[in-house]
Amino acid sequence: MLVWAALVIVIAVPVAAAAMSPLLAWRDPVYIAAGFAGVVAMALLLFQPLLAAGLLPGLSGPRGRRVHRWIGSALVLAVIVHVVGLWVTSPPDVIDALLFASPTPFSAWGVIAMWALFASALLAGLRRRVPPRHWRRAHTLLAAVIVVGSVVHAMLIEGTMETFSKAALCALVVAATLMAFARLRVWAARTR
Template sequence: MRLVRTLLIWPGLALAIVVPLTFAATSRYLAWRDPVYIAAGFAGIVALCLALVQPLLAGGWLPGLYLLRGRRVHRSMGVVLVAAVVVHVAGLWLTSPPDIVDALLLRSPTPFSLWGVGAMWALFAAALLAALRHRLSPRAWRIGHKSLVSIVVLGGVVHAMLIEGTMEATSKAVLCGLAIAATVAAVATPWLRARRRALGKE
């Protein structure tokens, strides 16, 4: 059973990430883009891929990684995710400062910018909360972290889906759907387990 799980999860995760990256790397839109813009775009795609990986790590659902080790990798990948978003925004700033200023000031006419900015600030807040974790109660940490990362994933998914660019539509939709499903599962599973334990004691 464990072997079957490994054979299903790791190749499935690899396909979910590699396929949209491959389509983006071969997109015809890249021919008209400068290197900085391309780097910024791919940093955003990497961030979207990590939105799928992170809840799987947090839930201990990747075979070969014990729960404790998975959570350590989860923290490391959180740093990579923040870095990817910073590169994404910084690269777009270098290519078009007025657009980024409008987005940050929430006056951009493009809805995808507003969703992206909301996800970005939620991500930074989640990172700050992680840095202050030992000063918070376990309950406050869980509620705060789960709420913020849910906003990050939802905002990031809507941001990506509204953009018509280098990512191929179907593979992007699959990646976004999996990220949403994994996040919902990671958020809901501990609550469901606690609920079952409580019902079992009654």
């Protein structure tokens, strides 16, 4: 219960801080929804490495993998809502970001993370058609790109997320990913 309570707090604090941001005043509801979809995506990202490595109590083995797929689908949906919402509020900014022509560096990191996420989801759909060793390596590489791109994207944006809770969430996402990589690497070495 302690692990789950800690996860709820780690996710609730940045979301609550973003909800109280003065930067939301006079913003269009679509823009606010798009921003919160990004915040939710970052929160969901924390679960993925923990689930992949079987580090969440009660969610290991097949059950954990199933929840990993569900959260992965929710993560893709959150990113789509984030991008579509931003498109509705400012199409030229989204086009510049997608073409890597935006003057803001956070845009490029977000786009890289987005395409890596979409590639990872596609790869997950093709899991049975790709040899397991190659699939695992490709999925792990894409996960690393997603985490790095997402964390840099979030840290460079001065927006609705409060600075300290955002930094803590990003640090935990990186730490969880490194723990998962280490655990999966040890597990892979043992199975050889």
